Each structure stands twice: as structure tokens, then as C-alpha cells.
Amino acid sequence: MSEVSLRFQTGAPQNLEQRFASRAAGMLPSEIRSLFAVASRPEIVSLAGGMPNLSALPMEMMAGVVKDLILNNGAEALQYGSGQGHPKLREQICDVMALEGIRANPDDIVVTTGSQQALDLISRIFIDPGDVVLVEAPSYVGALGTFRQYEASVVHVEMDMNGLVPDSLRNAIKSVRATGRKIKFLYLIPNYQNPTGVLLPAERRTEILSICREEEIFVVEDNPYGLLGFDRPSPNAMRAEDSENVIYLGSFSKTIASGLRIGWALVPQSLKDKLVIASESSILCPSNFTQMTISSYLANQPWREQIASFCELYKVRRDAMLESLEEYFPKEATWTKPGGGFYVWVNLPPEIDTKAMMPKAIVAKVAYVPGTAFYADGFGSWSMRLSYCHPTPERIREGVKALGTIVKQEMSRRGSELK
């Protein structure tokens, strides 16, 4: 049966766009989207994705966890649950956060369908069209997309190799306020940031918290990678130092399994009720089944050791990437040296357009994400994000080698054009 015959036409398609809400204009595909279809072909070495590597997760064990859950608690696991999230899991989340110095009350936690949903709900509660959200430069592409849908005006704040620069934050606040606009919050990823892999040191955390408290700007601390430090533990979470002005987002996507879609927000008490209501309106309740899978896993399995296995797995991949960048990339390129997480950020000479270079990379069987995806303002054209989380170390070396060749060709081509 052809595609056409499947459609039961009753009239001409209507002009939908005229009937959309104004916010729908911001519902645009990200630069990463079209890329991922190509990058997922098996012959391509994908340094583009941020998919966790599940090869260290014992599937026999997980199968046992879910089987026992249904046999022992099926009637609860397969039923609607609480809009705020499963009470036992919220207690266990407190134990997980304690590893990063956070003391929290389970009642201040709202469990979400991945931390992306928490980001969406926080945006829904705070952002009126035109409100300003401050973000790192560059920042997480999924957050930029959400802020755009709520018609926020995104203002990037300068980073260096130690993360967000406090003085730049002060200046950004001043210049935004000079234009009369409201700043709703500062969104940042202090640990092994996406896309740069950079870590914000403890003293900068304190300084940024103090600036934001003083200026009455919330800090939205997104922390999916905090437990994935390779060589030493990350500094305490910012939320550990400030429970009233920090909205903390956590996730099990990188420490257990992303396919369960369980994240959470830990919020100041005064915000919790609104957040639960917003979440119920959005999804009624998160899945009891996936929440209780995580709860049972945390209760009965050696989860700290499992995170250590993930760290080991990612560390050898990070090493493979840094070594091969050193070996195959031109001396004009610079890159970050992440101490954890999934990503390396590469700056090339400014004459290189990493987006325009993509098709050549794909032909050479390697994919990455062009830097512009991580900026709301068109910046980043000579940068790229390389992720080392998923391929084997051998494939990473192969991919970086191929990419280094392309970059060098591109530099010499641009060099001769400029002569």
C-alpha cells in the first residue's frame, strides 16, 4: 500500500502555521538533529552524540531487577503514581546527592521524565516572553531549545578554561539591566560542562553564588555529569552551599541508564508546589515502573561501584581522544582537557567554518557537532564538540585522525584562498 493510499483525504490541508501560538515560531529543529541521522550510520565514527555507554552495565543483573520488581510490586509499578515522584526514590535521591555535599529533604524533590523535563517546567514557571536567561558561552543545546520555546532572550556569559567568569557575569547582569529587561535565572553546568568538558572550581562557585544572591537571580545548576569525575571527586555542588537560591537538576541518565528517563529537580521549598502542578499538567506523573526500577537497583545493587566502572570506561576514551588530538590535529588548534564527563571542545583557527566542513567529515566517515549549535547568537563557527563517551578507543583514534586530516586540508585550502 503506498504512502498516499494510507491517507484518507477529506479536503485540502489547511494552512496550519496561521493558527499556531506565537511561541511555535521558536520550535525549530536544532543543528544537531539532521546530523544525528547521518552520524548514526555504522560506518561513521560518531564523535557527535552524547549517548552514555552502556557496555559496562550488566544486563543479567538489570533483567533480574525488573523481573523481581514486577513479581513483587507489579500492581504498584504498573499503576499511576504520585505527581511529585515515588517517595522511596526521592529518599534515595537524597543519598545520591549527599555524595556531592547536598543535604536535602525528600519533600523538596520533584522526579521528572529526565532532567530535560525539569528544565522545561522551570522555564514554564519563570519565563515570560522577552525575559532574559543567562547561560554559559557555549551552553547545552537542549537547554537553548527549551528557553527558545518559552520565548526567552538568551544571553551568553564568557567562560574560560575554569568555567564561567565571575566578572563577565557581573558585566552581563549590568548591561542586561541597563536595557530594562528582567533576568530570570542563570543556567549553568558546573561539572564537565556540555559542550566544553570544563569544571568550575570551588572558589568560583562561591563567588557566582554570591553574585546571584546579591542580584536576586536564581541559579539553575544542571548536574548530569558530577559523579563522572575520572581522577578526583568534583567539588561540592553549588546547591550544597545555597539551598534557597539554587534550583538543582539531577539525572540518572549518565549514572544508571538514560532509557529509563528519570531525572529530578531539587528546589527551594517555596517553589515545590508550583513545580508539582506544572509537572502534573505536563505528564500527570512520572512512570512508577522506571522510578521503581531505579529505586530497586539503588537498594539492592552496588551502584557506587557501577559508577566507578563507568568512570573507568570513559577515562580510557578521554585519554584516547586527548592523545590522538595531540597526534593528529594541527598545532593551531586548541582544546579543553576534561577531568570527567563526555566532551572535549576544540577551537580551530577562525577562518574555519565547522558547519561548512561537516559534509567533508562525513565523507571521511567521522561526525562531530559544529560549535554554533551551542550558541543562541550564531557564535562558535570555528569550534566543534567532540564526544568520547560512546565509541571504542580504537574508533576514537581513527575518527580523530580522519578529522585532523580534514581540518588540515581545510586550513591549507582557506590559506591559499586568502593569498
Add this chain to the structure above:
Amino acid sequence: MSEVSLRFQTGAPQNLEQRFASRAAGMLPSEIRSLFAVASRPEIVSLAGGMPNLSALPMEMMAGVVKDLILNNGAEALQYGSGQGHPKLREQICDVMALEGIRANPDDIVVTTGSQQALDLISRIFIDPGDVVLVEAPSYVGALGTFRQYEASVVHVEMDMNGLVPDSLRNAIKSVRATGRKIKFLYLIPNYQNPTGVLLPAERRTEILSICREEEIFVVEDNPYGLLGFDRPSPNAMRAEDSENVIYLGSFSKTIASGLRIGWALVPQSLKDKLVIASESSILCPSNFTQMTISSYLANQPWREQIASFCELYKVRRDAMLESLEEYFPKEATWTKPGGGFYVWVNLPPEIDTKAMMPKAIVAKVAYVPGTAFYADGFGSWSMRLSYCHPTPERIREGVKALGTIVKQEMSRRGSELK
């Protein structure tokens, strides 16, 4: 450790409300919310909830399904998936919808975290503050909450024992447009409606579709209960008759298990891309694990027979409720006679305030939902929704008997007050 010592205070709580977006004013608890905490106590016969009854679902079978899924496909099931939803599940959803006469292309389906998320995303795409959404009178409380968060103006359209009245729809459209407001869509539940249990007959479906096409108003057809007809199959879905002007919402919450949180939207092709982008911004992707659980269940288990078992289970409960209403309720009360689904709607004499009567019912160990919860405009004060889906037939009889006594007492009390 006390509650207080768990909180690490760093300053006075800020006045949050001043910083909320204007839409946050609409994030209010529903009337049902506070009720559910009370109604879930074991000594109370809850005729309030809409939780499906899982006692007919074989847990050994479900445990086998999830165990095999992880063993055979764990690396995919526990990983991020497609924003649009798992391709195989989208094909199977077409088979499920075919039971109600729908011919669809899997590419026009977006899988969501319960159909509530689909409702949220459709609202996000279409509703600007002040836009009108037409709904049945009464309508689903969760839909009303979502429309309120997007600052829609909800206009109720009259129903009778055969559902939405087409002439009332014509009048509502005319009078809304006379005020210059935009109507974005008509939201309705044609099968065993929540909260009334009423079925919209085939000829009215056709007439309503024709009105909406002519007036260029989308129909959002929410159909969680369509396969739960007790005596005969439901009429074809409205989407079966009109693929261009109907946005169809489906759910596995009532036919498989609500705790998996899997629903879907089937939309006109021109709408699909926006819907996927909105969903990615909201949750990145639905859970591969719960999607593949459903997919594997549909592929390997006798799911049509399972739905028939659910119908049998609900039918005896519906009968118990209708019989005991007949036996225990005063002759002045009237109620619907649902042919499927979960709910009976009861109208009492107008001097009865069902919300004010609730505490007395709770004392008599029975709970229901007051009618005002299902109206955006304060109407419904002498009505109530009774659900028969969850308790045993014996408990239903016990609950309806206790409630009948309370209603009669209330009528005689109000009667003597009015003398």
C-alpha cells in the same frame, strides 16, 4: 534529625511569586488533588479515582516480558531513543487504532509520556494567552488544568445523554467569534467520556466534524476508553472519518498499564515536525524501556483477549454501581448509564452542594469527585462523578449505599432549611 536541621539556610527565603511568569498564576491545585490523599486511605471506598484495575493483568507474564526485553534488547531499551517514539511501536499503534477504523501512517504518530503529554504539547503549539478552547460541559479535569496553564479561555459546550450537542456547538462558535476571540480547537472525549461516561453516536460525530471543518477549528479527539465498550464496539473514531482536521490522542494507560506512561498523538502530517520538536524540548524522548515493553507485549501476548478481560472486569463493576444507585439513591437524582469506560455522572437536586457535602461522605467512608472539578466556570455544584473502575463490586455497593444515605440526609436537611 528534624525537618529544620535538614535545611541549610543561607538567607531569608525570597519572594518567589514576584519572579514567576504570568502563566504561573494558572498553576493551581485541582479540586481532586487534596481529595485523593484522603480517598486513598484503605477504610474509604473510593469512587473518586480513575486508576485502572490491574487485577486482571497476569504479573508472571509481565515479569517475563520485561526480563526478556532486557536480556535480548537491553542496550537499546536502556538507551536514549527517538524523540518521535520507537518506530516499531508506532507501527503497532497503527494496528491498535485500526480496531476503531483508523488508517494511519506510523510517521504521523508521536509517542508521548501518557496522552497527558500530548495534550500539553498540542496546547503549547496552539494556545496564545486568551485563545478559546471549546470543551464538553463537563470535561476532563486534567485537560482543564493544562489549558489553564497555557492561559486559554475555556468555553464549555452543552452535552446531553448522547454527548456534545451539535447545535450548541454552532451557537458557541458564533458567540465566541462575536467577541472577536480566536477559537483554537474543540477538545472532546467521544467514547465513555470522562467524567460522564456518555458515548457520542456516529451521526453526531459526522455532524461535529463537518461543523469544525467548515469553521476551520481543529478537533482534538481524546480516546483513552474507546476499546473499553462493554456490550458492543464503539463507533469508529472521529479520526477515521477525517485525517486532516482531527488531532487524535491515544493511550495504553487503560488497555495495558498506566504505570508505563505511554500515550500518543496521531496528527495531520503538517503538524508532526512541530510536535516532535516540542516534545524533544519537553522530555528529549519518551522512555525506550517502557515503549519496548509495550511493543514486546503487543507482539507476543494475546492483547485483544486481555482487553476483553478488562472489559469483563469493568462491566460487573458498572452493573454493581447502576444497580445500587437504583436501590440506594433518592428518586430525585438522575445519572448516566455508561456502555463502557470508568465513570457515572450523577445529578442531584440543585440545592445540594456536592463539594460542601464531601466531608460528610468521608466520615461515612466513601469518596467521590464533586462536579465543579470538571468545569472551568464554577458550574457543576449539584453533580458528582462516581468511578467504578477500581473497587470490588461489593465495595461499590457498600460505597453507593453510604453515599445514598448522605444524599438523602442532605436533601432533608436542605428541605427543612428552605421551609
